[in-house]
Amino acid sequence: SSGINAEYGQPSISKSAQKRQLKLQWLKDHRKEKDRRKKEEKKLIPRPLDDDPDRLTKRLLIQQEKEHLKLSLSSLPKVVIDCAYTHLMSEKEMNKTRSQVQRCYSLLKRTNLKTFHLHLGNLEKTSELYQTFLHKTDGFENMSITVFPGCVFEEFHPSEL
Secondary structure, three states: OOOEEOOOOEEOOOHHHHHHHHHHHHHHHHHHHHHHHHHHHHHHOOOOOOOOOOOOOHHHHHHHHHHHHHHHHOOOOEEEEEOOOHHHOOHHHHHHHHHHHHHHHHHHHOOOOOOOEEEEEOOOOOOHHHHHHHHHOOOHHHOOOEEOOOOHHHHOOHHHO
16 A cells, blocks of 8 residues: 555545544534624624714714814913924934924823913924924824924013913
8 A cells, every 4th residue: 555545546645634624624614604694693683873872973073173273272371392403403303303292282182181282483394303294294284283484482472381
């Protein structure tokens, strides 16, 4: 016996290997059937539309966030970040500044906190920091942040900050 089944011209396999193959095939067939039954049962069970009546939809949350950002434009305190020293910053420092501004902005968007408005002063549109914001921050131009190229102390009196 050279391990070839003379009847079919195929290599013969041991009984244990045959059992494993049959078991795997059986599991595969039954798994498909079980998944199909679960899908059908899931379709039959009606799902409640909303368990929590106080839960807000995503659209309402975004609307509240936008209203909160509009309120922040006229509110005190004003948070001003002076970007006059960007020419002395390394790329790593610019990235850290960008991430700090993003964290401040995420705090600004939260409606449960006291409002404030974020200003970036001494930030020219041609500066490396501004370009870093544009390239690495999605939607930077749409953020409710005031960016101005002038000196911070010319724009604001220290009592306003």
